[in-house]
Amino acid sequence: MRTTQTSPAGTAEPLPQEVKAGLSGAGPGKGGRRGRGGVLNAFSHGVLVLWAFMVVMPLLWAVMTSFKDDNAIFSSPWSPPDRLHFENWSRAWSQAHMSDYFLNTVLVVAGSLAGTLLLGSMAAYVLARFDFPGNRFLYFLFIGGMSFPIMLALVPLFFVMNNIQLLNTVHGLILVYIAYSLPFTVFFLTAFFRTLPTSVAEAALIDGASHTRTFFQVMLPMAKPGLISVGIFNFLGQWNQYMLPTVLNTDPEHKVLSQGLVQLAVSQGYKGDWSGLFAGLVMAMLPVLAAYVVFQRQVVAGLTAGALK
């Protein structure tokens, strides 16, 4: 497998050769490649290319399939469409209710994202910057929620929601999304508020601003980078949420995108409308992928900042 250390030249005088290669940038020629372990290079490059292929292919395949008619999907899954069947897309959008699922998801995510950021930053600010009895307890109560299996709470939650008439409603789902996003959001933003300088807030207070006003006009603008990171994290999580709506939102009228797609798979499966289903899948897939490609730096920074802390 490895050749770098076992090649005669390498064992005879490895040091100067490596350094020389490093300094002169021993080019892309075959000779340089062999000297630095050609087999390993070819192998690992191959694996990298293979994985890129495995990641991108299914997505391209789905896009291609969404433009084919049903016969072609089954008879020749890998061949390109005979023409672009745009009617699949319009059928999925209107008849298969993709437009409704989209609208529901946008409503739920917009509401819960705004709520999560507002309530999360309020709680985090108080926990990070004020001393009061029970501070530590509340902090651990919040972040404890990150590590326990949600499914355990979902069964009683279903009945709690049922009792207060929030089952199968958009606002009920928004409140639950906020509640389940709080542990990570509070955890992340508490750490963030602790890193912000205290002097600006103190100056504002001395100038006569109330605590509330200081928070909204001074601290919150300063916390913008943190809010963006945690906002991206929550956006992706809430947009892609599947388990919570599956349990708490069984009314077909209020289905969100991920449930709607699964519902679509079942019903279109009976009807045999596979092309419509693929159009629906791609419709749900492309906006997020496009947004990711445009904002990939922020997305990656937001997601990894969360996991690295």
Add this chain to the structure above:
Amino acid sequence: MQHGKYRFIAGFLAAPLGLYALFVVWPFVQSIYYSFTDWTGLSPDFSVVGLDNYARLWDDDVFWTSLRHSLLFALLLPVLTIGLALFFAFMINVGGRPRRGAAVSGVRGSSFYKVAYFFPQVLSIAIVALLFQFAYNPESGAINSGLRAIGLGGVQPLWLGDPDLALWCVMAVLVWSTVGFFVVLFSAGMASIPRDFYEAALLDGAGRITTFFRITLPLLRDTIQSGWVYMGILALGAESFAVVQIMTTGPGGPDYSTTVLVLYVYQSAFRDGAAAYATTIGVALLVVTLAFAAVVMRLGRRERLEY
């Protein structure tokens, strides 16, 4: 500074804490209580039955099957995902041939790989599961027709329909969808390792494999450990629920070959009308999750490295 402090604190904490207590803490506490009752979830009447549910759990074959699968998910998925991701991240960031002015560099096209590998991470797990359900279709799915196209028409596994293969198919999908996240995570970790460490190793004649095991791996330990816990919790919870529930027949089939604890909680509560028993399985899931996190934390305990 002190004026109205407590009123402010109470005002700011009331809404978030109220929501959190009502929708997360209270159901969580309730679920442990319900596990000692005979509540069906269908009628409001129930009585406390002590440890009956736990006794039933002990004799329940489906529970043990689900537990075995969940443990397999929690142990094997992080190994596969993190192993692959470490390899990719190392190649992308440090594995390239030396170039002018830099002792270590990524392979060519590393930024493309970083972006592309992350694609599945931004997709809903429901989309991913549906996509692969089609790919696995034995008749007309992309995988089997691909095999036919390259002359392997004789090899036509049933994939999700084969009880011996189904669980592996489901796991492969989770690996596929999460590797990219860890590639990016480890890349960020590797970028923070000082370059002189690599230069010194290179001067000492270390090859890439030695460099990886002696420098990169030890210095990334903390990141790998938190990634491990994160992946394990995903594999025990929401992600495995989505893929198994959407992709497999039954769901959980064929013949319970893919059922996992989290799916069994859902089915007991919302299909079988056994809400109390479902919370009992949920408590078992909680124990497994906490034990998993504790073991990983324990194994990873050591002096913190400063550099």
